[in-house]
Amino acid sequence: MPSTAQVLVIAGTDSSGGAGLVRDVEVITELGARASCVVTAVTAQTNSCVEASCALSPELVRQQLRTALRSNAIRAIKIGMLGTGEIVRAVLDELPDRREIPIVVDPVLCSTSAAALLDPEGLQLLRDQLLPRCSLMTPNLIEAGALLGEHVARTSSEQAGQARALLRFGSEGVLLKGGHGTDAESVDVLVNHAGPLVLLRAPRLDVTMRGTGCALSSAIAALMASGEPMESACQRAKSYVHDKLLTLRPAS
Numbered sequence: 001m002p003s004t005a006q007v008l009v010i011a012g013t014d015s016s017g018g019a020g021l022v023r024d025v026e027v028i029t030e031l032g033a034r035a036s037c038v039v040t041a042v043t044a045q046t047n048s049c050v051e052a053s054c055a056l057s058p059e060l061v062r063q064q065l066r067t068a069l070r071s072n073a074i075r076a077i078k079i080g081m082l083g084t085g086e087i088v089r090a091v092l093d094e095l096p097d098r099r100e101i102p103i104v105v106d107p108v109l110c111s112t113s114a115a116a117l118l119d120p121e122g123l124q125l126l127r128d129q130l131l132p133r134c135s136l137m138t139p140n141l142i143e144a145g146a147l148l149g150e151h152v153a154r155t156s157s158e159q160a161g162q163a164r165a166l167l168r169f170g171s172e173g174v175l176l177k178g179g180h181g182t183d184a185e186s187v188d189v190l191v192n193h194a195g196p197l198v199l200l201r202a203p204r205l206d207v208t209m210r211g212t213g214c215a216l217s218s219a220i221a222a223l224m225a226s227g228e229p230m231e232s233a234c235q236r237a238k239s240y241v242h243d244k245l246l247t248l249r250p251a252s
């Protein structure tokens, strides 16, 4: 019998359980894959603020990654909060080639409550050295603006332009999420170097859930771990997160 696909998550913890590693593992398990993990940072959070954040030692991160990668069941890697430049460096040292294992990077820069989750050196290393080694990056509109040094896209044509511009950082694909927009639909833009732009649409729901970015990138990684191509993994992951949000709506 084939073993269950395993997704290696490299991420921080959120004591409230809303975002970060707890959300990642929940999603990966719900989608029928198994999770293993490399913890990068521990945060003390409520739904409205980050009270404390402590990055683990780069050596411990390196060692977790080395031991986790000894499992030959890992079929995809999802990278979330990295915290510091030293940790980005440790991850870069140990990360396999994306031709061996699909690597999905959610470029976590700050929380919804606006606390920084990556230091300035980390941002530079992520942009210059980590993104060129990943299969797919999944920024939101705010992260895209910060990575490009531009204002946050306000229209769908600016969103599409920024998605294409982000490809120059070297990932195979870019999924620029529109969840932080205000239109009636939440539209995510998927681009890669070969094909045309793909728009993934879902009605915008009047509910909020912490860790939707974590959930989407983990769902994509879980689906790619089972061999699903990038585009359909993104489509199915978006529907999965939409359905999860629907369950939070009060019954009418």
Ligand code: PLP
Pocket (backbone or CB within 6 Å): 011, 012, 013, 014, 018, 019, 020, 021, 043, 080, 081, 106, 108, 110, 111, 112, 113, 117, 209, 210, 211, 212, 213, 214
């Ligand atoms: N905390 C951790 C550990 C995270 O990984 C993330 C996002 O990836 C966040 C907080 C941010 O989540 P939210 O935007 O829901 O505050």
